[in-house]
Amino acid sequence: MMWFAVLAGAAGCYALKFVGSVIPAHILEQPTVKKIVLLLPISLLSALVAVQTFATSQSLVVDARVPALAAATVALRFKTPFILVVLIAAATAAALRYFGLAV
Template sequence: MIWAAILVGCAGCFAFKWAGLSVPASVLANRTAQRIAALLPIALLAALIATQTFGAGQHLVLDARVAGVAVAAVAAWRRWPFLVIVVLAAGTAAVLRLLVPGS
């Protein structure tokens, strides 16, 4: 059963990817659709940042990730390169966990 679910999940995800490239161009002429397509990544990325910074399953927690993401926010604001932002966040969290076990 797990194999069937995996394959159906893969097929469903591919169908959405392909459908986006395949719907008629007239959909793009709709300004509301364009606005939504531009705004949606902002909503999704902001939600992913929030849940992956504070979420642990269905609980909200404060741990070393918060410090890592805060450092990343400063780096992103200063327009530092992508890799620097990511490495700074991981390094901050890892060092904080060495200093404060369990954080």
């Protein structure tokens, strides 16, 4: 039963990734479809960032992640390299938690 779940789940997840890769070029070239596909990762990834910042399972919370993302935003405005942005966010959240200032 466990193996069924593992393999069926994996097969479906691969199939989903695959489906997106075999859509014929002439459909993707159609102006409306093209515009939508260009915008899809932007809404999905932004939603993901929002959920990863404010959600803990099904509740919305403000914890150490929020000031960490705020610090990352400031860093991005100053064109800080990627790795530094990530480290600034991690250090902010870790420090706030270590000193008991946020959960």
